[in-house]
Structures are given as C-alpha cells and as structure tokens.
Amino acid sequence: MTRLSEMMEKQPRLLSSKLFQRHRQFEVVLNRSDLAWKEIEKSRQRSSGISRESETAHSHAIQVCEIVAVRKSEEDDRDDTKTGGQKKAKQHYQLYPHAFTVSYVRRTGQHRWRCSDVTFHCANQALCEEWIQVINEQLSLLASRPKSLLVYINPYGGKRRGKRIYEQKVAPLFRRASISADVIVTERANHARDHLKTEANLDKYDGVVCVGGDGMFSEILHGLVTRTQTDHGVDQNQPDAELVPCSLRIGIIPAGSTDCICFATVGTNDPVTSALHIIVGDSQPMDVCSVHHNDFFLRYSVSLLGYGFYGDVQTDSERKRWLGPARYDLSGVKTFLSHNYYEGTVSFLPAEDDVGNPRDKLQCRSGCHVCQHKPSSKDKPWEMSEEKEKSDKESSSGWSVIRGKFIAINAASMSCACPRSPKGLSPSAHLADGTTDLILVRKCSRFDFLRHLLRHTNKEDQFDHSFVEVHRVRTFRFQPRHQVSLGDLSETPKKTGFGPICSGQMTCNYSKAQSSWTCDGEILPHTAIQASVQCQLIRLFARGIEEQQQLQ
Numbered sequence: 001m002t003r004l005s006e007m008m009e010k011q012p013r014l015l016s017s018k019l020f021q022r023h024r025q026f027e028v029v030l031n032r033s034d035l036a037w038k039e040i041e042k043s044r045q046r047s048s049g050i051s052r053e054s055e056t057a058h059s060h061a062i063q064v065c066e067i068v069a070v071r072k073s074e075e076d077d078r079d080d081t082k083t084g085g086q087k088k089a090k091q092h093y094q095l096y097p098h099a100f101t102v103s104y105v106r107r108t109g110q111h112r113w114r115c116s117d118v119t120f121h122c123a124n125q126a127l128c129e130e131w132i133q134v135i136n137e138q139l140s141l142l143a144s145r146p147k148s149l150l151v152y153i154n155p156y157g158g159k160r161r162g163k164r165i166y167e168q169k170v171a172p173l174f175r176r177a178s179i180s181a182d183v184i185v186t187e188r189a190n191h192a193r194d195h196l197k198t199e200a201n202l203d204k205y206d207g208v209v210c211v212g213g214d215g216m217f218s219e220i221l222h223g224l225v226t227r228t229q230t231d232h233g234v235d236q237n238q239p240d241a242e243l244v245p246c247s248l249r250i251g252i253i254p255a256g257s258t259d260c261i262c263f264a265t266v267g268t269n270d271p272v273t274s275a276l277h278i279i280v281g282d283s284q285p286m287d288v289c290s291v292h293h294n295d296f297f298l299r300y301s302v303s304l305l306g307y308g309f310y311g312d313v314q315t316d317s318e319r320k321r322w323l324g325p326a327r328y329d330l331s332g333v334k335t336f337l338s339h340n341y342y343e344g345t346v347s348f349l350p351a352e353d354d355v356g357n358p359r360d361k362l363q364c365r366s367g368c369h370v371c372q373h374k375p376s377s378k379d380k381p382w383e384m385s386e387e388k389e390k391s392d393k394e395s396s397s398g399w400s401v402i403r404g405k406f407i408a409i410n411a412a413s414m415s416c417a418c419p420r421s422p423k424g425l426s427p428s429a430h431l432a433d434g435t436t437d438l439i440l441v442r443k444c445s446r447f448d449f450l451r452h453l454l455r456h457t458n459k460e461d462q463f464d465h466s467f468v469e470v471h472r473v474r475t476f477r478f479q480p481r482h483q484v485s486l487g488d489l490s491e492t493p494k495k496t497g498f499g500p501i502c503s504g505q506m507t508c509n510y511s512k513a514q515s516s517w518t519c520d521g522e523i524l525p526h527t528a529i530q531a532s533v534q535c536q537l538i539r540l541f542a543r544g545i546e547e548q549q550q551l552q
C-alpha cells in the first residue's frame with residue numbers, strides 16, 4: 001500500500017444526519033474530534049431571538065476520545081418507554097425502530113467519572129448501521145486504547161471486596177468496550193509479582209490491571225520492573241544502573257486500605273472512574289525510587305518511603321491486619337503516643353531549580369509542565385560514578401549532609417494524597433519529575449508533632465514549623481547512628497520527652513535506637529539505605545488530577 005493510500009485509509013469518515021432522541025429531532029454531527037447534537041427546533045428559534053440559555057440547553061458535544069462504545073440499541077436502552085409519555089414514545093419507536101446507543105464518559109464532580117448512554121433513532125436501518133460503523137472506525141483509530149488486559153485481584157485487600165468490585169463494576173465496562181481480560185485471583189502474597197516476573201506471556205497484553213491497594217500495586221510494580229530489567233540484561237543490584245522503562249501500562253482499581261497511588265493520580269478512589277481511565281487509554285508516566293543497601297537491591301517505591309513515625313505505624317499495623325483499613329488509625333494513635341525519635345545521618349543531592357521546590361504552590365496536575373520537561377541522561381548532573389560520588393560527598397559536589405534526631409524521615413515521590421490526607425504528605429510533589437521530596441521532622445514535643453500531623457488534614461502548611469525541613473532531591477542516603485544486626489531490630493526505641501532510655505552511650509543497647517523503613521507499605525529489612533529516583537520508569541492508565549472539572 002502506498003503512503004498516500006495508507007493515509008487515506010486512516011482518515012476518519014465524518015457524518016452528519018437528522019436523528020431522533022425521544023420525540024425530538026436533532027442535527028447530529030460526527031467530526032474528527034467530537035460527536036455533537038443540537039435540537040433542530042431550538043436552532044430555528046434562534047433566529048427569532050430566543051434567549052442564549054435555551055439555545056445551548058439542547059446542544060451537546062462529547063469528545064470521540066471519551067466515547068466508550070457504540071452499539072445497536074436494545075429494548076433496555078429505550079429508557080423513555082419506562083417513564084412518562086409512554087404512548088408517544090411507543091408511536092415514535094414504531095416510526096423509527098432503528099437506533100444506536102453511544103456510551104461515553106461523563107464527569108460527575110470530585111474527579112469522578114461515570115459511563116452514560118445516549119440513544120439516537122434513525123429513519124432507516126442503513127443509516128443506523130452507517131453511524132455505528134463510522135463511530136467504530138473512529139474508535140479503532142485511537143491507538144492508545146488497550147484491547148487486551150491481564151488483571152490481578154487481591155481478594156484480601158482493604159475490606160476484602162476486590163473480587164466483587166471487579167466483577168460488578170469493572171468487568172461489565174470492559175465487556176462493553178470490547179476489551180478482553182485474563183483474570184487471576186491471587187492465592188498468596190507475591191503470587192502476582194512472581195507470575196509477572198517469570199510466567200506471564202506479556203506479549204499478549206496491552207496493560208496490567210491491579211485490583212487491590214498500594215501493597216498489591218507494589219507487587220505488580222516489582223513484577224513488571226524486574227521482568228523488564230531481566231529481559232534487557234540490566235542488573236538491579238547496581239544502584240546507578242540505567243533501568244529500562246516498562247512498556248506495559250498499569251491500571252489501578254482501588255480496593256485496598258490507603259489507595260494513595262490511585263488517589264494521587266486520578267483524584268478519587270472510585271473503581272468505575274479507574275476503569276474508564278483504562279478504557280480511554282490514558283497514560284501517566286511515573287517516577288520510581290529504587291532502594292539499595294550497599295550494592296544490594298531492596299525494593300522500589302512510588303509513594304512513601306518512611307523511617308520513624310510511618311515505619312513504626314506500618315510495623316505495628318501489620319499485626320492488626322484483621323482490622324482492615326482501621327488498623328492504620330489504631331497504630332497511628334499508638335505510635336503517636338509512643339513519641340519515639342531516631343538518630344542518624346541523611347545525605348542528599350538536591351534537585352535543580354527547574355523542578356520547583358516542595359514549598360511552592362505549583363501542584364502536579366494533568367498535563368503538568370514540570371513533569372513534561374524530562375531530563376535526558378546527558379544533563380543528569382547527579383549521575384556520577386559511585387567512587388566519585390563517595391569521595392565528593394560532604395564536599396563541593398552538591399551533597400548536603402544532616403545529622404540529627406528525627407521523629408520521621410519521609411521521602412514522598414508523589415504527593416501521597418489519600419482520603420486521610422487529601423493534599424498528601426507533600427502537596428506539591430510531582431508524579432514524573434525525577435525527584436522525591438525528602439521531609440525531615442526533627443525531635444519536638446508531642447504537641448508540636450500533633451500540630452504538624454493535623455496540618456496534613458487542613459489548609460495550613462505542614463512544613464511551616466521550625467522542626468520540619470523539606471528538600472526536593474534526586475537521591476539520598478540514610479545511615480542510622482547505631483548500626484545493629486538484623487536480629488535486634490524488633491526492640492523498643494528511644495522515647496522523646498522522657499529523656500533517652502540509655503544515657504551512658506557505651507552501655508546503651510543500640511537496637512533501641514532504630515526504627516524501620518516502610519516502602520509503599522512494606523517493611524524493609526535494612527535501615528542503612530540509599531535511594532535514587534528513576535524518572536518516568538512506569539506508566540499508569542491515568543492522566544493526573546484534572547484541574548477544573550466541567551460537569552456535564
């Protein structure tokens with residue numbers, strides 16, 4: 001086929017007809033980007049000077065890229081036979097029995113999407129079939145839409161509703177959009193990760209769907225990233241290895257306890273909204289932070305890598321898993337009352353100014369300009385050889401070093417917005433800028449720490465405290481003051497406010513001085529770590545949080 005005929009082939013056909021909706025006549029137009037319909041009677045009245053509001057009241061437009069599907073209408077689609085005006089409607093259907101129904105995305109506020117239907121009646125069968133065909137032709141040109149998905153369901157996540165949520169809310173939408181899905185209900189922890197790592201035939205799919213919480217997402221992330229590196233011969237144990245981005249996108253159907261990755265990339269935790277973002281083929285690149293202990297790979301993180309407070313909350317909450325999502329509140333209060341602090345050294349390489357800073361008010365939103373400026377590997381000043389890095393550290397290389405006593409050390413690679421804290425741990429963190437926001441909360445009084453925590457839930461600035469500092473970084477290291485063996489890690493830490501438990505440093509039981517890292521909800525086996533952000537390593541079926549919502 002010649003290039004010209006190929007191009008001709010790909011040109012969408014356009015269509016314009018007079019069609020009926022209930023008993024009103026509409027001019028329906030399908031152009032390259034929209035499907036629009038306007039009531040004919042109303043537009044005639046326009047010339048006779050009718051008010052503007054009523055002129056637009058019966059004109060609608062939906063974007064082609066937000067059409068879910070088109071189908072020949074069934075009896076069920078003819079909803080107006082169920083309501084008033086039954087006789088009139090019946091007569092109308094006898095007159096125009098050929099109809100098609102378009103399902104499309106409708107925004108209902110607070111970032112929630114719903115699938116709505118609109119039915120058009122045609123004068124004859126040929127016209128009806130032509131409309132269905134032309135709309136389907138346009139849909140088939142949308143290359144970013146997935147056709148085949150691999151779905152993993154954690155039946156035990158959150159309130160244990162994952163399976164039901166998928167079957168009742170998501171699968172019917174996928175069917176409507178003609179997306180085929182192979183579903184695996186996991187039988188054990190790490191089932192999804194291991195299947196992705198070694199078994200799954202990924203060539204068959206356009207994406208992977210995770211039905212569960214942040215922990216389940218982490219499994220999918222590790223499975224996909226590890227599989228991609230293995231396939232390309234990249235050694236994940238090298239902290240400075242250039243990782244290969246994953247080609248498959250990941251969709252998240254929220255069915256966990258925190259669901260912050262879904263909330264921070266979509267703006268709401270709603271299975272139907274997430275399913276629709278998958279169907280329309282959205283793509284949101286996302287940073288992944290790799291975490292190493294010496295030259296040993298530990299884990300990847302996309303949301304919170306936290307030592308101290310959140311590490312302790314996570315450790316405690318694991319014992320209360322049977323409580324469901326409420327376990328975090330209980331462990332949160334308990335950990336708050338314990339009021340521990342931990343000593344150590346944090347070193348980090350600050351990011352350049354062009355990615356903004358954590359205290360600017362520039363939030364990451366759909367089409368974010370900061371995230372669109374992806375640095376190429378040529379201009380990555382933070383990428384130097386390990387040796388040079390070490391020798392330059394603490395000198396003029398740009399590394400900053402902070403020693404201290406910390407209640408919490410949090411690295412937020414994204415805002416970590418979730419229903420508990422709708423603005424998140426770092427409200428201005430970006431999804432795909434190649435940086436993480438390093439938040440250091442130093443030893444302070446219980447009252448001050450409570451004030452800081454409360455500010456995560458209101459409009460006040462949680463960084464505006466003398467004992468809190470925040471830095472946007474590409475990479476950081478943490479070294480606890482007292483190194484301990486792994487077996488000792490479970491013992492009690494120091495308490496703030498009551499003085500250190502061990503005052504004589506020589507006789508001190510060093511194990512009491514350590515917390516652990518929570519990495520997207522999983523506890524790391526080491527406390528001395530180094531973390532580096534891998535810019536845009538993965539993509540989600542999402543578009544970031546939409547700015548101003550136009551309700552339809």
Ligand SMILES: CCCCCCCCCCCCC/C=C/[C@@H](O)[C@H](COP(=O)(O)O)NC(=O)CCCCCCCCCCCCCCC
Pocket residue numbers: 213214215216256257258259260303304310313314328329332333336416418420421424425450453454456457518519520521522
């Ligand atoms: C006083 C109220 C203070 C509320 C402060 C809330 C800040 C919440 C920020 C949450 C960031 C969450 C980042 C995401 C982490 C997830 O990866 C991870 C795993 O998720 P999964 O179980 O779905 O798999 N989830 C978490 O680590 C959950 C963290 C939840 C922390 C809750 C902390 C509650 C603190 C309550 C203190 C109450 C003091 C009361 C004093 C009388």
Ligand SMILES: Nc1ncnc2c1ncn2[C@@H]1O[C@H](COP(=O)(O)OP(=O)(O)O)[C@@H](O)[C@H]1O
Pocket residue numbers: 153154155156157158159185186187188189190191211212213214215216217219255256257258259325521
């Ligand atoms: N079939 C299963 N049985 C037990 N644990 C599982 C299963 N499938 C996944 N998991 C694990 O459950 C943990 C929590 O899952 P997640 O879906 O994140 O729920 P939650 O948000 O409630 O923590 C994850 O660490 C995941 O590895």
Ligand SMILES: [Ca+2]
Pocket residue numbers: 287413414429430431432433434435436
């Ligand atoms: Ca980031």
